[in-house]
Amino acid sequence: MPEHAHLFTIPIVLIALTHKAWQLYNNPKNPVLWALCAMIAAIGTAATIRSPAIYTAFDEAVGIPNLARLIEHLTGIIGLCAGEYFLLNLNNPETSARKAKIRYIAISPLLVIMAVAFLIEPRTIEAPSDFTEQYATAPGMGLYMACFLGIFALSMLHLIRTTHRYTKNATRPLVRLGSRLMAAGGILGLVFILNKAVSFYGLRYGFDSPINAELSRACIAIGIILVLTGVTIPAAGPRLAALYRWPQRRRAYRELHPLWLAIYNTTPAVVFTPPRQPDKNTSPGPIQAHTLLLRRIIEIRDGALALRPYLDPHIAATAETEARNHGLTGTRMLATIEAARIAAAIETARRLGPTPPPESTPDALPLANVGAEDLDADAAALAPVAQAYAHSPVVARIARQAATEATSAT
Structure with missing residues (x-):
């Protein structure tokens, strides 16, 4: 895998961070979302600074050779720490904050040891691609890597154990899929740690290692993608599904407008939040389409039920006769x-x-077939009714006759 493989993770990081940041904007007091945003941002920083070009540019900007490697490892650990809170919250939200604080307190001294061990001796030769090979025998690096790989290994084990436990109790398919992806990312993280430990300490103590840097790059890049996808997909999946169904729901929403408008003008009480321009047949956006279509169907159904006292029990037979005379059959x-x-x-x-x-009052309720759990099925059932209401000459004639009879009665 090429040295800039980590840059492949940046689009995933941006997508995941944008999605979680939007959720955080709508729910700014949710500490889990804060933790997730911090985790994604930290992991993205670590993945970005690992690129040789960015690595070198960062070191030149701060004037300290190879400081980018320390920043990469520290931001990666910060991302893991933020992820710890999210993982703890999965299974036991009541104790997650306390347990996360204990973990942070335990890790903090190790981070200080890492920084001191890394900076104990200047490492003047810039080594963005071969840092391990260049400095495996340098003073302090044995302790540095022991702290880094130990923290990383414990976090990966916790990730695998927690997601495995959560998967067994999850009921939503996308949640189970997300947990499995995160667990797979944790397994690749363990492979990365094993590979890194064998290769580093092999160089340090002079024994040959069959494992190389290519495997490390592949494991860490794919692992990051799996973890971030697993974190994002349970919430992003329904939005993607809504986007996929948006054209169909947008069309249904507009088709139902003539029937909805007539019911609204007759029984306005069934519409809790009337639009500013009810006569305008608007088009909902991808995010609002589900909610607005559901509301429109409910309002049509409730309005039809409110009209039940005005239903003529003889209309159905009359309408059936005229419909047959016009050659209509079946659903139409x-x-x-x-x-x-x-x-x-x-x-x-x-x-x-x-x-x-x-x-x-007639025994047959109006729109008796509407009210299922499936929004799209209800919309499909209502659409022919709305079309007939707006365009059928049979419906128009019966409506005029009913209007005449009601006027005569008054």
Whole structure:
């Protein structure tokens, strides 16, 4: 794998950080989201500074050769520490803050030891690509790597153990998938640690190591991608699904507008938050489409139920006869009958006002097939009714007849 392999992780870091930052913006008091954003930002910093070009540019800017390596390792550990809080919160939110503080307190002296051991002797030869080979025998490096690899190994073991336990209790498929991806990233992290330990201490104490730097680069780059994808996918998955279904839901929302508007004008109480321009057939965006379509379906259904006292029990038979005369069958005929019932009830309610007609209320509820758990199924069931209400000559004629009869009754 090339030396700049870590740059492949930067797009994943940016996507994950953008997604979690947006969640944090909407919920700024959530400490778990703060921890996740810190973890992603720290890991992204470590992955970015590992690139030889950025490594060298950073050292030239601060004037200390190879300081980028220390910053890379420290920011990586900071990201792991932030991730510890998230992992602890997965299984036991009540004690996660206390346990995370204990871990931070335990790790802090090790970070100081690492910094002192690294800086105990100037390392003047810039080594962005072969730092381990160049300084394996330098003073302080044995202790430095022991602290770094020890912290890393404990974090990876905790990651694997926690995600495995959480996977068994998770009910959502995307949550299980995310946990498995994180566990896989932790396993690659352990492979990286083993490879790094064997190669470093082999060079330090003079024995040949069959493991090389290419494996380290591959493990750490792929591991970062797996962990960040696992953290992001449980929340991002539904948004991606919503984006995929947006054209269909946008079209359904617009198709339902004529029926919704008629019901709103007749029974405005069923609409809790009326739009500023109800007559305008707007198009919802990808994020709002699910919520707005669900609300529109509920309001249509509730409005139809509110019109039940105005339903004429004889309309269905009349509408069926006329629909058959127009050559309608199957779903189109049933949708036309339902639209005719609602249209006649709307016209009757408009003219009689709060006093419904004396006829008995029909047994068949309006829109009885709407109200399932599946939003898209409800939208598909309502769309033919809304189209018949807006365009069917059968519905228009029955609505005019109902309006005439209601006017005569008053």
